[in-house]
Amino acid sequence: MNQDILAELDWRGLVYQNTDEENLQHWLNAEPRTVYAGFDPTSVSLHVGNLMPLMMLRRFQKAGHKVIALIGGATGMIGDPSGKSAERNLLDENQLRCNVEGIGQQIKSVLADEENPAIVVNNYDWIKTFSYIEFLRDVGKNFPVNVMMAKDSIKSRLDGESGISYTEFSYMLLQAYDFVHLHQAFDCYLQVGGSDQWGNITAGIDLGRRMCSAKLFGITNPLLTKADGTKMGKTESGAIWLSGEKTSPYQFYQYWINVDDADAGQCLRFLTELDESTIGELDRSRENEPHLNASQKSLAEELTQLIHGDSGLASAKKATEIFFGAEISDLSDAELGHIFNDVPSAEIPQDQLQGEGILLTEAFVVAGLAKSKGEARRTLTQGGAYVNNRRESAADRKLTLGDLASETNIVLRSGKKKYALLRVAE
RNA sequence: GGGGGGAUACCGAAGCGGUCAAACGGGACAGACUGUAAAUCUGUUGGCUCAUGCCUUCGGAGGUUCGAAUCCUCCUCCCCCCA
Structure with missing residues (x-):
């Protein structure tokens, strides 16, 4: 044995x-x-x-x-x-x-x-x-x-x-x-x-x-529950699945990254194969240097690697980098599509982007990031509107073909992490 | 069967003839802070508009009035009390 x-x-x-x-x-x-x-x-x-x-x-x-x-x-x-x-x-x-x-x-x-x-x-x-x-x-x-x-x-x-x-x-x-x-x-x-x-x-x-x-x-x-009594593995948008089709490796990875400190220790013990001393160190890290997020990172890496393999983990981390990183430019449709494959997208006729272009506020509505132009304008004036991860604050900002981040896509973002792709159609 | 109370925006709840797109609270959204956390703080929260402005909204349908969420009539649904 x-x-x-x-x-x-x-x-x-x-x-x-x-x-x-x-x-x-x-x-x-x-x-x-x-x-x-x-x-x-x-x-x-x-x-x-x-x-x-x-x-x-x-x-x-x-x-x-x-x-x-x-x-x-x-x-x-x-x-x-x-x-x-x-x-x-x-x-x-x-x-x-x-x-x-x-x-x-x-x-x-x-x-x-x-x-x-x-x-x-x-x-x-x-x-x-x-x-x-x-x-x-x-x-x-x-x-x-x-x-x-x-x-x-x-x-x-x-x-x-x-x-x-x-x-x-x-x-x-x-x-x-x-x-x-x-x-x-x-x-x-x-x-x-x-x-x-x-x-x-x-x-x-x-x-x-x-x-x-x-x-x-x-x-x-024991049952795996969160400190607040609710079920582990559920988000507002539903269950976290092991299938990459239903929950992308990125979403899966993010779920663990976002685990509350109060639940992280239990998750590490119950769900990973990290040894006792490693987990002990992570406990201490959570106590003494919580800003490092070490427990959540280990948890996310261990589990994503186990369920989605090396390539799944790599793409989750790449996506994470982009999602929370700097400006997006010079990517291919394929790369962008892969990273943003969870993100809703909308099509827009190419001629709307030609010449003057389309108002960013309108684009937000088309992309589903705002319910009305008024709401889009509010977001924009409050500093929550981003094009290709760059903050835009001019109320009359217009989108044109020059804003394409890849061959046919513009990446729009509302707030910290709500994204949508705008794809230019012929 | 008799008597009484109520229906307001995502939810709860004020308003009871004009100053009401409608107090306040929660939620939601955005910002600051931060650890992609929690808590906190700030702003926003019907639509269209750069905006004075316009349009739709207070259970439904009519009516009174210069003017109605607010008054009247009928209807629908809910709750309570007495049989």
């Missing part, structure tokens, strides 16, 4: 609940073991909230254990009631297949390791083979309903107004059976997950004992 994985999880603060600390430690350190975590295919991409379990698996993998990522192709058709206050909408089958495929790729990329490859499985593959009768006889028989009703995930729904359907009520059986199946097929003894998964994990452990007298283990992580 490379290292004492449990000790590492401990100093990182990653162990929230544990089914059997003493025996687990010994068992894990004795020889390579197999561990699994589940992922719901609720979307075609994983998001920042999935990083916790994903990194958990990666830590186990690095410590020399065998890891299995289970994608809930079957359970995704049902919906996990854990932590949900209301019944969920069912996904259609096509969408689900797409999602399973998409997040499978992402998981493989994060858990890539030639010597110790991760196993990615879809629980639909074994659950589909069951008939309803078989499932009730083999699995359902082992579930006392009174025990199920006592679980928080069920109880909160029974106490609440929305109730729970038989379908979601049954979710637990499927996840519990997954654990047993992985135990039988892969010799898997340990399931890890968020603290909201405790009920499902212990259900699996119970089922393992009843069906095959196995002694299974479970560990849950």
Whole structure:
């Protein structure tokens, strides 16, 4: 074994609940073991909230254990009631297949390791083979309903107004059976997950004992939340996705750069593989020289590199430099398009830029940076209008072909970081 | 069924015949400060205009008046109290 994985999880603060600390430690350190975590295919991409379990698996993998990522192709058709206050909408089958495929790729990329490859499985593959009768006889028989009703995930729904359907009520059986199946097929003894998964994990452990007298283990992580109580990984404009299509490497990088000081330490411990002394130094840096932003920079670099690779990190940093840097000029459309690929753009006929040109205030409206000319004028007179990152304050400033930053684009900016591209059309 | 209160700009809330594009607070936007943070401070916050100016807006439709968010009539919706 490379290292004492449990000790590492401990100093990182990653162990929230544990089914059997003493025996687990010994068992894990004795020889390579197999561990699994589940992922719901609720979307075609994983998001920042999935990083916790994903990194958990990666830590186990690095410590020399065998890891299995289970994608809930079957359970995704049902919906996990854990932590949900209301019944969920069912996904259609096509969408689900797409999602399973998409997040499978992402998981493989994060858990890539030639010597110790991760196993990615879809629980639909074994659950589909069951008939309803078989499932009730083999699995359902082992579930006392009174025990199920006592679980928080069920109880909160029974106490609440929305109730729970038989379908979601049954979710637990499927996840519990997954654990047993992985135990039988892969010799898997340990399931890890968020603290909201405790009920499902212990259900699996119970089922393992009843069906095959196995002694299974479970560990849950604390939830990753912000100091202000809101969810990590959400912005006003939505979730931060791992897919570069849905959240560009630049946006992803920026999300971490902007993490609040109060949350940075937790993020470093929970989500990166930086070692204890490095993180300790970053803690001190945050304390003594906060203006350096060292924690956020490390966090952003580590995670962007992990999710988007060297080239993704490089382009995120290049974009950051430009976004917050000096004047923009002499770039090609391709470079500009790449850097500003998240930025909204608008087209403007070429003849409007010829001769006199078009008023900057009007261009702001066309580009969507202002709702009306009045608003644009206000921004301009208050010193918040920029052309190619150069502040413009003349109320009668006009845009002409001379303002092109690349072959066909002018970069407009309102305030500190709200950009829009104005593309000249034939 | 009877009685009473209310509907105002993104939200909350003043205004109750002209000086109302409409106080104040929040939010939002911009600026300063700063660490691309937090807090703070300043400015702006219906549209068009360089602007005195014009246009649209105070639940809806009509009316009174030189003039209405403000008064009257009807309608719609909300809340409270008594049955």
